[in-house]
Amino acid sequence: MGVLYTVFIVGMAALFRDMNVKMNWWKWSLVLLWFILLSIIVAGGFTLIGENEMRAGLLFMAVPGTVMLVAAVALGRFLLRGANEEKDK
Amino acid sequence: MIKIDRRKFIKSAGLAGGALSLAGAAGAGYSAGADKDSYTGYGRTAYGEDQFFNRKPFFVDKPTYIKEGEPLRITTVEDIFKRNGELSRLMFSRGGEEPAWKPSDGIDALPGQLRDYYKANPGALEEFMKAMEKGREQRANWKKYREKYFIADAWSTAHSSPIGGRGSFPAGPQGRPEESDFRGVNKIKYELKSPAHGSELIKKICYSFGASLAGIAKVKKEWVYQGSLRGVGREDYEVPSHWKYAIVIAVPHEWDSMYANPTYGTSYDAYSKLRFIAGKMEVFLKELGYSARSHVPPTSYDLVMPPLAIDAGLGEQGRNGILITPELGANTRLAAISTDIPLEPDRPIDIGVSRFCEKCKICADECPSGAISFTDKAETVVRGYRRWQIDQNKCFTIWNAVATSHARGCRVCLSVCPYSRKNNWVHGIAREADPRDPTGLVASGLLAMQKKFFHYPGGQEYLPPPDGSNRTFGEAPEWLKTDEWFKI
Numbered sequence: 001m002g003v004l005y006t007v008f009i010v011g012m013a014a015l016f017r018d019m020n021v022k023m024n025w026w027k028w029s030l031v032l033l034w035f036i037l038l039s040i041i042v043a044g045g046f047t048l049i050g051e052n053e054m055r056a057g058l059l060f061m062a063v064p065g066t067v068m069l070v071a072a073v074a075l076g077r078f079l080l081r082g083a084n085e086e087k088d089k
Numbered sequence: 090m091i092k093i094d095r096r097k098f099i100k101s102a103g104l105a106g107g108a109l110s111l112a113g114a115a116g117a118g119y120s121a122g123a124d125k126d127s128y129t130g131y132g133r134t135a136y137g138e139d140q141f142f143n144r145k146p147f148f149v150d151k152p153t154y155i156k157e158g159e160p161l162r163i164t165t166v167e168d169i170f171k172r173n174g175e176l177s178r179l180m181f182s183r184g185g186e187e188p189a190w191k192p193s194d195g196i197d198a199l200p201g202q203l204r205d206y207y208k209a210n211p212g213a214l215e216e217f218m219k220a221m222e223k224g225r226e227q228r229a230n231w232k233k234y235r236e237k238y239f240i241a242d243a244w245s246t247a248h249s250s251p252i253g254g255r256g257s258f259p260a261g262p263q264g265r266p267e268e269s270d271f272r273g274v275n276k277i278k279y280e281l282k283s284p285a286h287g288s289e290l291i292k293k294i295c296y297s298f299g300a301s302l303a304g305i306a307k308v309k310k311e312w313v314y315q316g317s318l319r320g321v322g323r324e325d326y327e328v329p330s331h332w333k334y335a336i337v338i339a340v341p342h343e344w345d346s347m348y349a350n351p352t353y354g355t356s357y358d359a360y361s362k363l364r365f366i367a368g369k370m371e372v373f374l375k376e377l378g379y380s381a382r383s384h385v386p387p388t389s390y391d392l393v394m395p396p397l398a399i400d401a402g403l404g405e406q407g408r409n410g411i412l413i414t415p416e417l418g419a420n421t422r423l424a425a426i427s428t429d430i431p432l433e434p435d436r437p438i439d440i441g442v443s444r445f446c447e448k449c450k451i452c453a454d455e456c457p458s459g460a461i462s463f464t465d466k467a468e469t470v471v472r473g474y475r476r477w478q479i480d481q482n483k484c485f486t487i488w489n490a491v492a493t494s495h496a497r498g499c500r501v502c503l504s505v506c507p508y509s510r511k512n513n514w515v516h517g518i519a520r521e522a523d524p525r526d527p528t529g530l531v532a533s534g535l536l537a538m539q540k541k542f543f544h545y546p547g548g549q550e551y552l553p554p555p556d557g558s559n560r561t562f563g564e565a566p567e568w569l570k571t572d573e574w575f576k577i
Contacts, residue, residue, distance in 0.1 A: 001110055001113050004106045004107075004109050004113060005106070005110055006106075007103055007106030008103050008104075008106035008107040008110060010099060010103055011099055011100050011101070011104055011105075012107075014096055014100045014103065015103065015104075018096065018100070035107065039110065039111060040114070042114045042118065043117060043118035043121075044515050045115075045118065046116070046118035046119040046122065047118040047119065047122035047513055047514070047515045048122060048515065048542075049118075050119040050121065051122040052348075052563060052564055053122075053544075055543070056542040056544075059541065059542040060538070
């Protein structure tokens with residue numbers, strides 16, 4: 001899992017560079033917090049599915065998952081706004 | 090030769106890494122959820138490792154039950170099994186004799202205590218008659234359901250085999266406690282280093298015998314039955330002076346069958362286990378040179394279990410009248426051994442069960458008999474203590490109505506209780522966070538998820554047709570499904 005997370009971060013760093021997104025420590029913290037929360041929600045949902053609580057597991061992922069999706073859009077727009085401002089200059 | 094753009098490769102690998110790590114989280118989560126070892130208790134270890142919950146932060150000086158008025162001892166006739174037993178003996182004579190009492194004779198013709206009870210509890214006698222009627226229907230309908238529940242019934246009968254009759258263990262006491270509890274006591278006796286040493290040793294031995302939880306309480310007078318004493322018979326009696334401490338032990342029902350209540354589960358698995366543990370502990374204490382008397386399910390008690398267990402710090406009483414422990418939730422079955430070995434009693438705990446039960450009410454919604462109170466606060470004062478009181482008579486009627494071979498319990502309130510969940514990280518966080526939150530917001534949030542996310546069939550659905558559809562709360566394990574193993 002550690003290797004996968006590292007690959008993910010390296011890949012994201014490359015992606016942000018290509019998109020002219022200037023990242024700093026707190027922007028990275030927001031991205032990682034989002035990803036860790038998403039991982040926890042997925043793990044929690046599948047834990048409930050493993051307990052034979054399919055409905056609970058799916059809803060556990062769907063409800064906070066929607067919130068995470070909205071958060072992802074908001075976070076993406078926020079990061080890209082910085083990048084667009086950089087381009088305009 | 091295909092050229093791979095280095096940056097594109099890194100970006101693609103990063104996205105794939107993210108997706109794979111989410112898949113890993115899903116796999117790890119599924120594995121944690123499906124893991125049978127996260128069913129706590131049931132003697133998974135012999136050294137008390139099943140007690141994963143740290144009670145220390147939740148110790149309180151006073152137990153969480155609410156004293157109100159003068160505490161009274163429970164009389165024999167207030168115990169549903171003893172009351173029903175007495176009434177049945179009067180109604181159904183053996184050997185073709187004329188019954189000593191018929192319903193047409195009326196309540197006034199019943200002997201003293203029974204008459205007083207039914208006069209003080211209007212509707213209770215009618216409920217008993219209804220239960221008898223339902224019992225007849227249940228036995229007649231068993232042919233219809235036998236195939237489906239064939240293994241479950243055999244499994245339950247096997248568990249009940251060490252209970253009752255001449256071969257039961259432990260054998261019931263014979264004679265007065267002053268003789269019976271000392272019979273076979275070793276004359277050689279060593280002095281314990283301290284009562285704390287005594288408690289620690291006793292708990293370790295309890296675990297080695299298979300107890301999931303063990304606690305020590307002082308025997309209070311109000312937790313001792315009145316009006317009938319095992320080994321002696323009917324009489325009012327003072328609490329014997331050698332019943333100083335109660336060693337309270339708890340085990341859960343087998344978890345998968347418990348979730349599949351009312352029809353696949355049984356009470357007897359935990360009962361038989363408790364009888365063996367308590368019986369062995371009785372022998373062990375006598376071998377150490379001390380008096381001992383075991384109090385075991387289903388009905389061989391001189392002590393009332395839940396309040397003793399609360400005193401012993403095992404848990405708190407819930408809306409469903411059952412002891413709820415942090416480890417086992419409502420899936421907690423109890424037995425005790427009264428003794429005079431010097432012990433250090435445990436401290437009671439407050440993990441907020443009453444506060445949670447005030448909001449929850451899932452057990453009341455799901456109870457097929459409607460026996461569990463819906464009042465926000467505990468409103469009934471029972472023998473000097475304010476509590477939620479279940480209607481035992483209604484509860485017993487449903488035992489006689491579900492699709493089992495005979496009245497062997499329902500236990501839906503154990504299955505549906507949000508505390509009766511696995512010991513995995515999801516429920517572990519809930520267990521640890523809720524009692525530490527003074528605002529109650531965690532409990533409200535968890536409860537909202539519990540009610541919206543989990544499926545609860547609804548009380549009537551657990552009943553056979555036409556009233557319901559023989560639903561179980563959880564899916565039955567494959568080893569209890571007849572069609573998985575037999576040609577039916």
